[in-house]
Amino acid sequence: MNSRYSAIPPAERLPGWLRSPIGNASALEGVQGVVKQQRLHTICEEGRCPNRGECYTAGTATFLLGGPICTRSCAFCQVDKGQAPAPVDAAEPQRVAEAVRQLGLRYVVLTAVARDDLADHGAGLFTSTIAAIRAVDGGVRIEVLTPDFWGGERDPERAEALQRQRLQTVLDAAPVCFNHNLETVERLQGEVRRGATYRRSLGLLAAARELAPGIPTKSGLMLGLGETDQEVLQTLRDLRAVDCQRLTLGQYLRPSLAHIPVARYWSPEEFEALGAIARDLGFADVRSGPLVRSSYHAELAG
Secondary structure, eight states: OOOTTTTSOSOOOOOGGGOOOOOOHHHHHHHHHHHHHTTOOBHHHHTTOTTHHHHHHTTEEEEEESOSEESSOOTTOOSEEOSSOOOOOTTHHHHHHHHHHHHTOSEEEEEEOOOTTSTTTTHHHHHHHHHHHHHHOTTOEEEEEOOOOOOSOSSHHHHHHHHHHHHHHHHTTOOSEEEOOOBSOGGGHHHHSTTOOHHHHHHHHHHHHHHOTTSOEEEEEEEOSSOOHHHHHHHHHHHHHTTOOEEEEEEOOOOSTTSOOOOOOOOHHHHHHHHHHHHHHTOSEEEESTTOOTTTTGGGGO
């Protein structure tokens, strides 16, 4: 194996609290069957989310737009990488909408691979899918979890202007929540989030609040990548400084030897304590626990 991490021993003993329940088997099979029938992708499956059975049972799913190939090569993510993804499938929005109808979903999260190869960096993937879902059922609540919409411009001012333009396009579609994950603390961004930066992501969240103050913003962190307690606290303060209202905190789990190793397993008690601190800092909704992921109980936030 050519991975820079491949020398790490393959056996990593997980703490007992990371054994996730399988969930309702019929719900799992039902969602997986519809997703396969409609030739769709979900981050629940592509990212091997430990909560997918629970979320499917609750009538929630996170669809992955733009195909299964991401143009970035983040060190934590299981989604396949490549610089030449397939062309955008113009029929994908209608197939997502049909899957939502078939499954009777009431809350949908739309995310996407980074499509730096597209002129709009994938903003249109979100808006066309939102429109298709609402044409089928206007009562479905839709949250978006977007990439940073940045890239392809040497001039920083022009790059920022284009980022805001792409962001505005998505916000104009009126999702019930705008989510963009920092993923980790500032010091570890270069190693963990290749192609993204901490300040750029904070700027995106700040711009979302400015452009659409009625839409709550959300972000998330994976813990266990080598961050310190103080760095996590500073990150929470930085998120509140840009008026981020919702927060998810979860344990990073290594998908394979090709991915960055786990540096630390945070205990449930530590997650509980961090959640309390986050609420004290002013986050309106906090989900903090070892198995929490970006869309975990998203439908409960209002």
